[in-house]
Amino acid sequence: MTPPDPEAEPELRRLDESNRETWVALARLLIQLPTALDNQLQRDSGLSHFEYGILAALSEADEGTLRMSELAIYANGSLSRLSRAVTRLERRDWVTRTPDPADGRYTLAVLTGKGRDVLVEAVPGHAEAVNRLVFDSLTTAQARQLRTIAGRILNAVNAEGGMTPKPGP
Secondary structure, three states, rough: OOOOOOOOOOOOOOOOHHHHHHHHHHHHHHHHHHHHHHHHHHHHHOHHHHHHHHHHHHHHOHHHEOOOOOOOHOOOOHHHHHHHHHHHHHHOOEEEEEOOOOOOOOEEEOHHHHHHHHHHHHHHHHHHHHHOOOOHHHHHHHHHHHHHHHHOOOHHHHHHOOOOOOOOO
């Protein structure tokens, strides 16, 4: 048997018809669902989905505080995008920034009482939208399958150098 030629171009894999149809459906979902959730949050709470994610991540952190670099991972955004969003949240007095007392090279984002109140008010409408748009059209078994499938895809993305996995269930 001849060993593979390390200089040879790898064979490109193509999508078969079934996988192509599945991919197109998933790609459309990945575009349309966040837009629908963003629209609901904007309409009902004056928050973008990204801002909601920031407030939610801070609410789950010890003392409502995270380093900006950690918060960027939770919010799935660059430090630049996060900084602009936190500036908007600071103007509303929902988040404050402060130097990290443990290491002044870092900046902490801190959820304020007003920010927690805004999040508490936004959660029911957001949960209703998630239920209506996702879970109401699935059986319990399909929802479990979706969780398993999403977990497997996320593991593959993370193995390729994607996002750092977030703690949680």
